[in-house]
Amino acid sequence: MTLESVPSATLDPIGPSPSGRDIPPSRRSRAATAWTVVGVAIFLLLSAAVLAATAIANLRFDAAVVAHRAAVADAAAAGESAAAVEADAGASAEIAAAALAAPDPLVDAAAKSALATAAGELDTLMAAAPETEFAEPNRPLSRPVWFADLDAASELLNGETRRLTDLAADADAYAADLTVADETVTVSGDAYIEAIAPVAAAVEGANGSARNVERIEFRNSVEQLASSAWGYDAAARIDAYVAAAAALQSTHAAEEAEKAGPLYDRRVAVETYARSIAGGVLLEFDWAPIVIGYGDNGSAGGTATWDTWEGGLSTITLSNSIAEQWGDPVMAALVTHEVGHAITSKCYDLVGEYADDNEPWAVAWAIGMGHTDPNGNGEWLYGRPSDELIERSKGCR
Incomplete structure:
Protein backbone atom coordinates (compact mmCIF):
# COMPACT_ATOMS: atom_id res chain seq x y z
CA MET A 1 0.00 0.00 0.00
CA THR A 2 1.35 3.36 -0.92
CA LEU A 3 0.78 6.69 0.89
CA GLU A 4 -0.39 9.64 -1.25
CA SER A 5 0.28 13.28 -0.16
CA VAL A 6 -2.72 15.31 0.75
CA PRO A 7 -2.74 19.10 -0.08
CA SER A 8 -2.64 21.25 3.00
CA ALA A 9 -5.62 23.49 3.59
CA THR A 10 -5.43 27.37 4.14
CA LEU A 11 -7.97 29.70 5.78
CA ASP A 12 -9.28 32.71 3.77
CA PRO A 13 -10.06 36.04 5.49
CA ILE A 14 -13.63 36.49 6.45
CA GLY A 15 -15.48 38.31 3.73
CA PRO A 16 -14.29 39.36 0.30
CA SER A 17 -12.12 42.49 -0.49
CA PRO A 18 -13.82 45.43 -2.26
CA SER A 19 -12.16 44.50 -5.47
CA GLY A 20 -12.79 40.92 -5.01
CA ARG A 21 -9.17 40.55 -4.18
CA ASP A 22 -7.40 40.64 -0.95
CA ILE A 23 -5.65 44.04 0.23
CA PRO A 24 -2.65 43.67 2.37
CA PRO A 25 -2.67 45.59 5.69
CA SER A 26 0.44 47.56 4.81
CA ARG A 27 -1.22 49.17 1.83
CA ARG A 28 -4.24 50.23 3.88
CA SER A 29 -1.93 52.04 6.36
CA ARG A 30 -0.15 53.99 3.63
CA ALA A 31 -3.49 55.27 2.16
CA ALA A 32 -4.73 56.53 5.47
CA THR A 33 -1.50 58.38 6.05
CA ALA A 34 -1.70 60.03 2.65
CA TRP A 35 -5.19 61.34 3.25
CA THR A 36 -4.15 62.69 6.63
CA VAL A 37 -1.24 64.53 5.08
CA VAL A 38 -3.48 66.04 2.44
CA ALA A 195 -12.25 161.33 2.18
CA ILE A 196 -14.03 162.87 5.17
CA ALA A 197 -11.52 165.72 5.67
CA PRO A 198 -12.38 167.66 2.48
CA VAL A 199 -16.08 167.22 3.21
CA ALA A 200 -15.54 168.39 6.79
CA ALA A 201 -13.79 171.53 5.56
CA ALA A 202 -16.83 172.33 3.43
CA VAL A 203 -19.13 171.62 6.39
CA GLU A 204 -17.17 174.02 8.58
CA GLY A 205 -17.17 176.65 5.87
CA ALA A 206 -20.93 176.39 5.58
CA ASN A 207 -21.32 176.99 9.32
CA GLY A 208 -19.28 180.16 9.71
CA SER A 209 -21.37 181.53 12.59
CA ALA A 210 -20.80 178.52 14.86
CA ARG A 211 -19.46 179.15 18.34
CA ASN A 212 -15.74 178.73 18.97
CA VAL A 213 -15.85 175.77 21.35
CA GLU A 214 -18.02 173.73 19.00
CA ARG A 215 -15.81 174.69 16.07
CA ILE A 216 -12.69 173.56 17.94
CA GLU A 217 -14.31 170.27 18.94
CA PHE A 218 -15.36 169.72 15.35
CA ARG A 219 -11.83 170.33 14.10
CA ASN A 220 -10.42 168.00 16.73
CA SER A 221 -12.80 165.24 15.70
CA VAL A 222 -11.66 165.63 12.09
CA GLU A 223 -7.99 165.50 13.14
CA GLN A 224 -8.60 162.33 15.13
CA LEU A 225 -10.13 160.74 12.07
CA ALA A 226 -7.25 161.80 9.83
CA SER A 227 -4.53 160.70 12.24
CA SER A 228 -5.56 157.04 12.44
CA ALA A 229 -6.56 154.27 10.09
CA TRP A 230 -9.51 151.93 9.87
CA GLY A 231 -9.77 149.83 12.99
CA TYR A 232 -11.84 148.77 15.96
CA ASP A 233 -12.44 152.37 17.09
CA ALA A 234 -13.21 153.79 13.64
CA ALA A 235 -16.95 153.71 14.26
CA ALA A 236 -16.56 155.57 17.56
CA ARG A 237 -14.38 158.23 15.92
CA ILE A 238 -16.88 158.68 13.11
CA ASP A 239 -19.68 158.91 15.66
CA ALA A 240 -17.71 161.62 17.49
CA TYR A 241 -17.26 163.48 14.20
CA VAL A 242 -20.98 163.26 13.43
CA ALA A 243 -21.84 164.50 16.93
CA ALA A 244 -19.38 167.39 16.64
CA ALA A 245 -20.84 168.31 13.25
CA ALA A 246 -24.32 168.34 14.73
CA ALA A 247 -23.17 170.68 17.54
CA LEU A 248 -21.39 172.91 15.03
CA GLN A 249 -24.52 173.17 12.90
CA SER A 250 -26.71 173.76 15.93
CA THR A 251 -24.71 176.72 17.25
CA HIS A 252 -24.43 178.13 13.73
CA ALA A 253 -28.20 178.02 13.41
CA ALA A 254 -28.61 179.68 16.81
CA GLU A 255 -26.18 182.47 15.94
CA GLU A 256 -27.80 182.98 12.56
CA ALA A 257 -31.17 183.33 14.27
CA GLU A 258 -29.67 185.81 16.76
CA LYS A 259 -28.41 188.16 14.08
CA ALA A 260 -31.42 187.74 11.78
CA GLY A 261 -33.55 190.74 10.90
CA PRO A 262 -33.11 193.95 8.92
CA LEU A 263 -29.42 194.25 9.91
CA TYR A 264 -28.51 190.68 8.98
CA ASP A 265 -26.52 191.42 5.81
CA ARG A 266 -24.62 194.26 7.49
CA ARG A 267 -23.80 192.11 10.50
CA VAL A 268 -22.50 189.39 8.20
CA ALA A 269 -20.35 191.98 6.40
CA VAL A 270 -18.91 193.21 9.73
CA GLU A 271 -18.10 189.68 10.90
CA THR A 272 -16.55 188.75 7.54
CA TYR A 273 -14.28 191.78 7.69
CA ALA A 274 -13.21 191.02 11.27
CA ARG A 275 -12.36 187.41 10.45
CA SER A 276 -10.40 188.47 7.38
CA ILE A 277 -7.90 190.40 9.52
CA ALA A 278 -7.78 188.13 12.60
CA GLY A 279 -4.85 186.02 11.38
CA GLY A 280 -6.71 182.75 11.89
CA VAL A 281 -7.80 183.45 15.46
CA LEU A 282 -11.29 182.05 15.92
CA LEU A 283 -13.91 184.74 16.38
CA GLU A 284 -17.48 184.53 17.50
CA PHE A 285 -19.82 187.49 17.78
CA ASP A 286 -22.56 188.76 20.02
CA TRP A 287 -24.75 191.70 19.03
CA ALA A 288 -26.55 193.98 21.46
CA PRO A 289 -28.32 197.34 21.37
CA ILE A 290 -25.93 198.83 23.95
CA VAL A 291 -22.35 197.78 24.64
CA ILE A 292 -20.35 199.36 27.51
CA GLY A 293 -22.81 202.23 27.45
CA TYR A 294 -22.58 202.97 23.72
CA GLY A 295 -24.94 202.21 20.90
CA ASP A 296 -27.53 204.96 20.73
CA ASN A 297 -27.52 208.49 19.35
CA GLY A 298 -24.95 207.54 16.71
CA SER A 299 -22.46 206.12 19.19
CA ALA A 300 -20.97 202.64 18.95
CA GLY A 301 -19.27 200.30 21.34
CA GLY A 302 -17.48 196.98 21.37
CA THR A 303 -15.57 194.56 23.58
CA ALA A 304 -13.33 191.58 22.93
CA THR A 305 -11.83 188.72 24.89
CA TRP A 306 -8.68 186.81 24.04
CA ASP A 307 -7.62 183.27 24.87
CA THR A 308 -4.58 181.29 23.72
CA TRP A 309 -6.40 177.92 23.90
CA GLU A 310 -6.31 175.87 20.70
CA GLY A 311 -4.39 178.47 18.72
CA GLY A 312 -6.41 181.47 19.85
CA LEU A 313 -10.07 182.37 20.15
CA SER A 314 -12.13 185.37 21.05
CA THR A 315 -15.66 186.59 21.60
CA ILE A 316 -16.35 190.06 20.19
CA THR A 317 -19.44 191.94 21.30
CA LEU A 318 -20.64 194.81 19.08
CA SER A 319 -23.46 197.31 19.30
CA ASN A 320 -26.13 197.18 16.63
CA SER A 321 -25.17 200.73 15.67
CA ILE A 322 -21.93 199.41 14.11
CA ALA A 323 -23.97 197.37 11.64
CA GLU A 324 -26.31 200.29 11.07
CA GLN A 325 -23.39 202.59 10.20
CA TRP A 326 -21.25 200.02 8.44
CA GLY A 327 -19.39 201.68 5.58
CA ASP A 328 -18.26 204.55 7.81
CA PRO A 329 -14.44 204.29 8.28
CA VAL A 330 -14.90 205.02 11.97
CA MET A 331 -16.89 201.79 12.36
CA ALA A 332 -14.20 199.79 10.54
CA ALA A 333 -11.55 201.30 12.82
CA LEU A 334 -13.55 200.37 15.92
CA VAL A 335 -13.95 196.77 14.75
CA THR A 336 -10.22 196.65 13.94
CA HIS A 337 -9.46 197.82 17.48
CA GLU A 338 -11.50 194.92 18.88
CA VAL A 339 -9.74 192.44 16.61
CA GLY A 340 -6.47 193.88 17.96
CA HIS A 341 -7.55 192.60 21.39
CA ALA A 342 -8.51 189.21 19.95
CA ILE A 343 -5.23 188.68 18.09
CA THR A 344 -3.26 189.06 21.30
CA SER A 345 -3.64 185.31 21.74
CA LYS A 346 -1.66 184.74 18.55
CA CYS A 347 1.09 187.26 19.26
CA TYR A 348 1.49 186.98 23.01
CA ASP A 349 5.28 187.38 22.85
CA LEU A 350 5.01 190.57 20.78
CA VAL A 351 2.34 192.02 23.04
CA GLY A 352 4.72 191.54 25.94
CA GLU A 353 4.11 193.95 28.78
CA TYR A 354 0.77 195.02 27.31
CA ALA A 355 -0.83 191.59 27.80
CA ASP A 356 -2.57 192.70 31.00
CA ASP A 357 -3.16 196.36 30.07
CA ASN A 358 -4.27 195.53 26.56
CA GLU A 359 -5.85 198.78 25.34
CA PRO A 360 -2.61 200.44 24.17
CA TRP A 361 -1.83 197.33 22.15
CA ALA A 362 -5.29 197.29 20.53
CA VAL A 363 -4.99 200.99 19.61
CA ALA A 364 -1.47 200.46 18.21
CA TRP A 365 -2.62 197.44 16.23
CA ALA A 366 -5.53 199.39 14.68
CA ILE A 367 -3.17 202.24 13.75
CA GLY A 368 -0.67 199.76 12.32
CA MET A 369 -3.49 198.36 10.19
CA GLY A 370 -3.98 201.85 8.71
CA HIS A 371 -6.88 203.17 10.81
CA THR A 372 -5.58 206.54 11.92
CA ASP A 373 -8.92 208.17 12.83
CA PRO A 374 -8.69 208.59 16.63
CA ASN A 375 -12.47 208.41 16.98
CA GLY A 376 -12.50 204.80 15.76
CA ASN A 377 -9.15 203.26 16.65
CA GLY A 378 -9.56 204.08 20.37
CA GLU A 379 -6.91 206.76 20.55
CA TRP A 380 -9.37 209.41 21.75
CA LEU A 381 -10.29 207.24 24.73
CA TYR A 382 -7.02 205.50 25.65
CA GLY A 383 -4.40 207.88 24.28
CA ARG A 384 -1.85 207.45 21.52
CA PRO A 385 0.52 204.51 21.95
CA SER A 386 4.25 204.84 21.38
CA ASP A 387 5.65 204.67 17.89
CA GLU A 388 7.70 201.66 19.05
CA LEU A 389 4.52 199.77 20.00
CA ILE A 390 2.85 200.69 16.70
CA GLU A 391 5.82 199.29 14.77
CA ARG A 392 5.93 196.22 16.99
CA SER A 393 2.23 195.55 16.34
CA LYS A 394 2.87 195.36 12.61
CA GLY A 395 4.62 192.07 13.20
CA CYS A 396 1.36 190.48 14.31
CA ARG A 397 -0.83 189.49 11.38
Whole structure:
Protein backbone atom coordinates (compact mmCIF):
# COMPACT_ATOMS: atom_id res chain seq x y z
CA MET A 1 0.00 0.00 0.00
CA THR A 2 1.35 3.36 -0.92
CA LEU A 3 0.78 6.69 0.89
CA GLU A 4 -0.39 9.64 -1.25
CA SER A 5 0.28 13.28 -0.16
CA VAL A 6 -2.72 15.31 0.75
CA PRO A 7 -2.74 19.10 -0.08
CA SER A 8 -2.64 21.25 3.00
CA ALA A 9 -5.62 23.49 3.59
CA THR A 10 -5.43 27.37 4.14
CA LEU A 11 -7.97 29.70 5.78
CA ASP A 12 -9.28 32.71 3.77
CA PRO A 13 -10.06 36.04 5.49
CA ILE A 14 -13.63 36.49 6.45
CA GLY A 15 -15.48 38.31 3.73
CA PRO A 16 -14.29 39.36 0.30
CA SER A 17 -12.12 42.49 -0.49
CA PRO A 18 -13.82 45.43 -2.26
CA SER A 19 -12.16 44.50 -5.47
CA GLY A 20 -12.79 40.92 -5.01
CA ARG A 21 -9.17 40.55 -4.18
CA ASP A 22 -7.40 40.64 -0.95
CA ILE A 23 -5.65 44.04 0.23
CA PRO A 24 -2.65 43.67 2.37
CA PRO A 25 -2.67 45.59 5.69
CA SER A 26 0.44 47.56 4.81
CA ARG A 27 -1.22 49.17 1.83
CA ARG A 28 -4.24 50.23 3.88
CA SER A 29 -1.93 52.04 6.36
CA ARG A 30 -0.15 53.99 3.63
CA ALA A 31 -3.49 55.27 2.16
CA ALA A 32 -4.73 56.53 5.47
CA THR A 33 -1.50 58.38 6.05
CA ALA A 34 -1.70 60.03 2.65
CA TRP A 35 -5.19 61.34 3.25
CA THR A 36 -4.15 62.69 6.63
CA VAL A 37 -1.24 64.53 5.08
CA VAL A 38 -3.48 66.04 2.44
CA GLY A 39 -5.98 67.21 5.07
CA VAL A 40 -3.28 68.74 7.19
CA ALA A 41 -1.80 70.50 4.17
CA ILE A 42 -5.16 71.93 3.21
CA PHE A 43 -5.74 73.08 6.78
CA LEU A 44 -2.33 74.73 6.89
CA LEU A 45 -2.90 76.44 3.57
CA LEU A 46 -6.28 77.75 4.69
CA SER A 47 -4.84 78.88 8.01
CA ALA A 48 -2.00 80.64 6.23
CA ALA A 49 -4.46 82.34 3.91
CA VAL A 50 -6.59 83.54 6.84
CA LEU A 51 -3.54 84.74 8.71
CA ALA A 52 -2.27 86.57 5.63
CA ALA A 53 -5.65 88.16 5.00
CA THR A 54 -5.86 89.19 8.65
CA ALA A 55 -2.34 90.66 8.59
CA ILE A 56 -3.12 92.64 5.44
CA ALA A 57 -6.43 93.81 6.91
CA ASN A 58 -4.61 94.94 10.06
CA LEU A 59 -2.16 96.94 7.95
CA ARG A 60 -5.05 98.58 6.10
CA PHE A 61 -6.75 99.33 9.42
CA ASP A 62 -3.57 100.85 10.86
CA ALA A 63 -3.18 103.08 7.78
CA ALA A 64 -6.82 104.11 8.03
CA VAL A 65 -6.38 105.02 11.71
CA VAL A 66 -3.29 107.14 10.95
CA ALA A 67 -5.02 108.93 8.06
CA HIS A 68 -8.13 109.48 10.16
CA ARG A 69 -6.17 111.00 13.05
CA ALA A 70 -4.39 113.34 10.64
CA ALA A 71 -7.72 114.34 9.06
CA VAL A 72 -9.22 115.04 12.49
CA ALA A 73 -6.26 117.29 13.38
CA ASP A 74 -6.30 119.06 10.02
CA ALA A 75 -10.05 119.63 10.18
CA ALA A 76 -9.82 121.02 13.70
CA ALA A 77 -7.00 123.38 12.68
CA ALA A 78 -8.89 124.52 9.57
CA GLY A 79 -12.03 125.08 11.61
CA GLU A 80 -10.21 127.10 14.25
CA SER A 81 -8.45 129.19 11.61
CA ALA A 82 -11.66 129.85 9.73
CA ALA A 83 -13.45 130.76 12.96
CA ALA A 84 -10.72 133.27 13.85
CA VAL A 85 -10.87 134.86 10.39
CA GLU A 86 -14.65 134.92 10.63
CA ALA A 87 -14.50 136.70 14.00
CA ASP A 88 -12.22 139.40 12.55
CA ALA A 89 -14.45 139.76 9.51
CA GLY A 90 -17.51 140.01 11.73
CA ALA A 91 -15.89 142.87 13.63
CA SER A 92 -15.09 144.62 10.35
CA ALA A 93 -18.68 144.18 9.21
CA GLU A 94 -19.96 145.78 12.42
CA ILE A 95 -17.54 148.70 12.10
CA ALA A 96 -18.56 149.23 8.48
CA ALA A 97 -22.25 149.18 9.34
CA ALA A 98 -21.75 151.81 12.03
CA ALA A 99 -19.54 153.96 9.79
CA LEU A 100 -22.05 153.83 6.95
CA ALA A 101 -24.73 155.19 9.29
CA ALA A 102 -23.09 158.64 9.09
CA PRO A 103 -25.36 161.18 7.34
CA ASP A 104 -24.62 161.53 3.64
CA PRO A 105 -23.84 165.29 3.79
CA LEU A 106 -20.97 164.61 6.22
CA VAL A 107 -19.10 162.02 4.12
CA ASP A 108 -17.86 161.57 0.58
CA ALA A 109 -20.56 159.95 -1.58
CA ALA A 110 -18.21 157.89 -3.77
CA ALA A 111 -16.19 156.60 -0.81
CA LYS A 112 -19.37 155.69 1.04
CA SER A 113 -20.69 153.78 -1.98
CA ALA A 114 -17.42 151.83 -2.31
CA LEU A 115 -17.45 150.90 1.37
CA ALA A 116 -21.10 149.87 1.19
CA THR A 117 -20.34 147.57 -1.75
CA ALA A 118 -17.36 145.96 0.02
CA ALA A 119 -19.32 145.52 3.24
CA GLY A 120 -22.24 143.99 1.33
CA GLU A 121 -19.97 141.42 -0.31
CA LEU A 122 -18.49 140.55 3.08
CA ASP A 123 -21.95 140.10 4.60
CA THR A 124 -23.03 137.88 1.71
CA LEU A 125 -19.95 135.68 2.08
CA MET A 126 -20.46 135.29 5.82
CA ALA A 127 -24.12 134.44 5.33
CA ALA A 128 -23.07 131.44 3.18
CA ALA A 129 -20.40 130.22 5.60
CA PRO A 130 -19.63 126.48 5.58
CA GLU A 131 -19.36 124.41 8.74
CA THR A 132 -16.29 125.43 10.72
CA GLU A 133 -16.79 123.42 13.93
CA PHE A 134 -16.07 119.71 13.43
CA ALA A 135 -17.13 117.26 16.12
CA GLU A 136 -14.95 114.17 16.16
CA PRO A 137 -16.77 111.50 14.12
CA ASN A 138 -17.81 108.07 15.32
CA ARG A 139 -15.12 105.41 14.89
CA PRO A 140 -14.47 101.86 16.14
CA LEU A 141 -13.61 101.82 19.83
CA SER A 142 -11.48 98.66 19.56
CA ARG A 143 -9.62 96.76 16.88
CA PRO A 144 -11.78 94.05 15.31
CA VAL A 145 -10.34 90.51 15.11
CA TRP A 146 -11.83 89.01 11.95
CA PHE A 147 -10.28 90.33 8.73
CA ALA A 148 -13.67 91.09 7.22
CA ASP A 149 -14.56 93.21 10.26
CA LEU A 150 -11.20 94.94 10.01
CA ASP A 151 -11.86 95.85 6.37
CA ALA A 152 -15.33 97.16 7.25
CA ALA A 153 -13.87 99.32 10.04
CA SER A 154 -11.14 100.59 7.70
CA GLU A 155 -13.73 101.62 5.13
CA LEU A 156 -15.69 103.47 7.81
CA LEU A 157 -12.56 105.35 8.89
CA ASN A 158 -11.63 106.12 5.29
CA GLY A 159 -15.09 107.51 4.65
CA GLU A 160 -14.84 109.75 7.71
CA THR A 161 -11.35 110.80 6.61
CA ARG A 162 -12.64 111.83 3.19
CA ARG A 163 -15.52 113.76 4.77
CA LEU A 164 -13.23 115.62 7.16
CA THR A 165 -10.75 116.37 4.38
CA ASP A 166 -13.51 117.88 2.27
CA LEU A 167 -14.78 119.95 5.22
CA ALA A 168 -11.27 121.20 5.95
CA ALA A 169 -10.79 122.18 2.32
CA ASP A 170 -14.10 124.07 2.36
CA ALA A 171 -13.09 125.84 5.58
CA ASP A 172 -9.70 126.80 4.15
CA ALA A 173 -11.26 128.15 0.97
CA TYR A 174 -13.85 130.07 2.99
CA ALA A 175 -11.16 131.58 5.21
CA ALA A 176 -9.14 132.64 2.16
CA ASP A 177 -12.15 134.29 0.51
CA LEU A 178 -13.11 135.92 3.80
CA THR A 179 -9.62 137.32 4.25
CA VAL A 180 -9.74 138.94 0.82
CA ALA A 181 -13.20 140.39 1.45
CA ASP A 182 -12.14 141.69 4.87
CA GLU A 183 -9.05 143.34 3.38
CA THR A 184 -11.25 145.00 0.75
CA VAL A 185 -13.45 146.42 3.50
CA THR A 186 -10.34 147.71 5.29
CA VAL A 187 -9.01 149.42 2.16
CA SER A 188 -12.43 150.92 1.42
CA GLY A 189 -12.76 151.96 5.07
CA ASP A 190 -9.41 153.76 5.01
CA ALA A 191 -10.46 155.59 1.84
CA TYR A 192 -13.81 156.43 3.41
CA ILE A 193 -12.17 158.00 6.45
CA GLU A 194 -9.54 159.81 4.38
CA ALA A 195 -12.25 161.33 2.18
CA ILE A 196 -14.03 162.87 5.17
CA ALA A 197 -11.52 165.72 5.67
CA PRO A 198 -12.38 167.66 2.48
CA VAL A 199 -16.08 167.22 3.21
CA ALA A 200 -15.54 168.39 6.79
CA ALA A 201 -13.79 171.53 5.56
CA ALA A 202 -16.83 172.33 3.43
CA VAL A 203 -19.13 171.62 6.39
CA GLU A 204 -17.17 174.02 8.58
CA GLY A 205 -17.17 176.65 5.87
CA ALA A 206 -20.93 176.39 5.58
CA ASN A 207 -21.32 176.99 9.32
CA GLY A 208 -19.28 180.16 9.71
CA SER A 209 -21.37 181.53 12.59
CA ALA A 210 -20.80 178.52 14.86
CA ARG A 211 -19.46 179.15 18.34
CA ASN A 212 -15.74 178.73 18.97
CA VAL A 213 -15.85 175.77 21.35
CA GLU A 214 -18.02 173.73 19.00
CA ARG A 215 -15.81 174.69 16.07
CA ILE A 216 -12.69 173.56 17.94
CA GLU A 217 -14.31 170.27 18.94
CA PHE A 218 -15.36 169.72 15.35
CA ARG A 219 -11.83 170.33 14.10
CA ASN A 220 -10.42 168.00 16.73
CA SER A 221 -12.80 165.24 15.70
CA VAL A 222 -11.66 165.63 12.09
CA GLU A 223 -7.99 165.50 13.14
CA GLN A 224 -8.60 162.33 15.13
CA LEU A 225 -10.13 160.74 12.07
CA ALA A 226 -7.25 161.80 9.83
CA SER A 227 -4.53 160.70 12.24
CA SER A 228 -5.56 157.04 12.44
CA ALA A 229 -6.56 154.27 10.09
CA TRP A 230 -9.51 151.93 9.87
CA GLY A 231 -9.77 149.83 12.99
CA TYR A 232 -11.84 148.77 15.96
CA ASP A 233 -12.44 152.37 17.09
CA ALA A 234 -13.21 153.79 13.64
CA ALA A 235 -16.95 153.71 14.26
CA ALA A 236 -16.56 155.57 17.56
CA ARG A 237 -14.38 158.23 15.92
CA ILE A 238 -16.88 158.68 13.11
CA ASP A 239 -19.68 158.91 15.66
CA ALA A 240 -17.71 161.62 17.49
CA TYR A 241 -17.26 163.48 14.20
CA VAL A 242 -20.98 163.26 13.43
CA ALA A 243 -21.84 164.50 16.93
CA ALA A 244 -19.38 167.39 16.64
CA ALA A 245 -20.84 168.31 13.25
CA ALA A 246 -24.32 168.34 14.73
CA ALA A 247 -23.17 170.68 17.54
CA LEU A 248 -21.39 172.91 15.03
CA GLN A 249 -24.52 173.17 12.90
CA SER A 250 -26.71 173.76 15.93
CA THR A 251 -24.71 176.72 17.25
CA HIS A 252 -24.43 178.13 13.73
CA ALA A 253 -28.20 178.02 13.41
CA ALA A 254 -28.61 179.68 16.81
CA GLU A 255 -26.18 182.47 15.94
CA GLU A 256 -27.80 182.98 12.56
CA ALA A 257 -31.17 183.33 14.27
CA GLU A 258 -29.67 185.81 16.76
CA LYS A 259 -28.41 188.16 14.08
CA ALA A 260 -31.42 187.74 11.78
CA GLY A 261 -33.55 190.74 10.90
CA PRO A 262 -33.11 193.95 8.92
CA LEU A 263 -29.42 194.25 9.91
CA TYR A 264 -28.51 190.68 8.98
CA ASP A 265 -26.52 191.42 5.81
CA ARG A 266 -24.62 194.26 7.49
CA ARG A 267 -23.80 192.11 10.50
CA VAL A 268 -22.50 189.39 8.20
CA ALA A 269 -20.35 191.98 6.40
CA VAL A 270 -18.91 193.21 9.73
CA GLU A 271 -18.10 189.68 10.90
CA THR A 272 -16.55 188.75 7.54
CA TYR A 273 -14.28 191.78 7.69
CA ALA A 274 -13.21 191.02 11.27
CA ARG A 275 -12.36 187.41 10.45
CA SER A 276 -10.40 188.47 7.38
CA ILE A 277 -7.90 190.40 9.52
CA ALA A 278 -7.78 188.13 12.60
CA GLY A 279 -4.85 186.02 11.38
CA GLY A 280 -6.71 182.75 11.89
CA VAL A 281 -7.80 183.45 15.46
CA LEU A 282 -11.29 182.05 15.92
CA LEU A 283 -13.91 184.74 16.38
CA GLU A 284 -17.48 184.53 17.50
CA PHE A 285 -19.82 187.49 17.78
CA ASP A 286 -22.56 188.76 20.02
CA TRP A 287 -24.75 191.70 19.03
CA ALA A 288 -26.55 193.98 21.46
CA PRO A 289 -28.32 197.34 21.37
CA ILE A 290 -25.93 198.83 23.95
CA VAL A 291 -22.35 197.78 24.64
CA ILE A 292 -20.35 199.36 27.51
CA GLY A 293 -22.81 202.23 27.45
CA TYR A 294 -22.58 202.97 23.72
CA GLY A 295 -24.94 202.21 20.90
CA ASP A 296 -27.53 204.96 20.73
CA ASN A 297 -27.52 208.49 19.35
CA GLY A 298 -24.95 207.54 16.71
CA SER A 299 -22.46 206.12 19.19
CA ALA A 300 -20.97 202.64 18.95
CA GLY A 301 -19.27 200.30 21.34
CA GLY A 302 -17.48 196.98 21.37
CA THR A 303 -15.57 194.56 23.58
CA ALA A 304 -13.33 191.58 22.93
CA THR A 305 -11.83 188.72 24.89
CA TRP A 306 -8.68 186.81 24.04
CA ASP A 307 -7.62 183.27 24.87
CA THR A 308 -4.58 181.29 23.72
CA TRP A 309 -6.40 177.92 23.90
CA GLU A 310 -6.31 175.87 20.70
CA GLY A 311 -4.39 178.47 18.72
CA GLY A 312 -6.41 181.47 19.85
CA LEU A 313 -10.07 182.37 20.15
CA SER A 314 -12.13 185.37 21.05
CA THR A 315 -15.66 186.59 21.60
CA ILE A 316 -16.35 190.06 20.19
CA THR A 317 -19.44 191.94 21.30
CA LEU A 318 -20.64 194.81 19.08
CA SER A 319 -23.46 197.31 19.30
CA ASN A 320 -26.13 197.18 16.63
CA SER A 321 -25.17 200.73 15.67
CA ILE A 322 -21.93 199.41 14.11
CA ALA A 323 -23.97 197.37 11.64
CA GLU A 324 -26.31 200.29 11.07
CA GLN A 325 -23.39 202.59 10.20
CA TRP A 326 -21.25 200.02 8.44
CA GLY A 327 -19.39 201.68 5.58
CA ASP A 328 -18.26 204.55 7.81
CA PRO A 329 -14.44 204.29 8.28
CA VAL A 330 -14.90 205.02 11.97
CA MET A 331 -16.89 201.79 12.36
CA ALA A 332 -14.20 199.79 10.54
CA ALA A 333 -11.55 201.30 12.82
CA LEU A 334 -13.55 200.37 15.92
CA VAL A 335 -13.95 196.77 14.75
CA THR A 336 -10.22 196.65 13.94
CA HIS A 337 -9.46 197.82 17.48
CA GLU A 338 -11.50 194.92 18.88
CA VAL A 339 -9.74 192.44 16.61
CA GLY A 340 -6.47 193.88 17.96
CA HIS A 341 -7.55 192.60 21.39
CA ALA A 342 -8.51 189.21 19.95
CA ILE A 343 -5.23 188.68 18.09
CA THR A 344 -3.26 189.06 21.30
CA SER A 345 -3.64 185.31 21.74
CA LYS A 346 -1.66 184.74 18.55
CA CYS A 347 1.09 187.26 19.26
CA TYR A 348 1.49 186.98 23.01
CA ASP A 349 5.28 187.38 22.85
CA LEU A 350 5.01 190.57 20.78
CA VAL A 351 2.34 192.02 23.04
CA GLY A 352 4.72 191.54 25.94
CA GLU A 353 4.11 193.95 28.78
CA TYR A 354 0.77 195.02 27.31
CA ALA A 355 -0.83 191.59 27.80
CA ASP A 356 -2.57 192.70 31.00
CA ASP A 357 -3.16 196.36 30.07
CA ASN A 358 -4.27 195.53 26.56
CA GLU A 359 -5.85 198.78 25.34
CA PRO A 360 -2.61 200.44 24.17
CA TRP A 361 -1.83 197.33 22.15
CA ALA A 362 -5.29 197.29 20.53
CA VAL A 363 -4.99 200.99 19.61
CA ALA A 364 -1.47 200.46 18.21
CA TRP A 365 -2.62 197.44 16.23
CA ALA A 366 -5.53 199.39 14.68
CA ILE A 367 -3.17 202.24 13.75
CA GLY A 368 -0.67 199.76 12.32
CA MET A 369 -3.49 198.36 10.19
CA GLY A 370 -3.98 201.85 8.71
CA HIS A 371 -6.88 203.17 10.81
CA THR A 372 -5.58 206.54 11.92
CA ASP A 373 -8.92 208.17 12.83
CA PRO A 374 -8.69 208.59 16.63
CA ASN A 375 -12.47 208.41 16.98
CA GLY A 376 -12.50 204.80 15.76
CA ASN A 377 -9.15 203.26 16.65
CA GLY A 378 -9.56 204.08 20.37
CA GLU A 379 -6.91 206.76 20.55
CA TRP A 380 -9.37 209.41 21.75
CA LEU A 381 -10.29 207.24 24.73
CA TYR A 382 -7.02 205.50 25.65
CA GLY A 383 -4.40 207.88 24.28
CA ARG A 384 -1.85 207.45 21.52
CA PRO A 385 0.52 204.51 21.95
CA SER A 386 4.25 204.84 21.38
CA ASP A 387 5.65 204.67 17.89
CA GLU A 388 7.70 201.66 19.05
CA LEU A 389 4.52 199.77 20.00
CA ILE A 390 2.85 200.69 16.70
CA GLU A 391 5.82 199.29 14.77
CA ARG A 392 5.93 196.22 16.99
CA SER A 393 2.23 195.55 16.34
CA LYS A 394 2.87 195.36 12.61
CA GLY A 395 4.62 192.07 13.20
CA CYS A 396 1.36 190.48 14.31
CA ARG A 397 -0.83 189.49 11.38
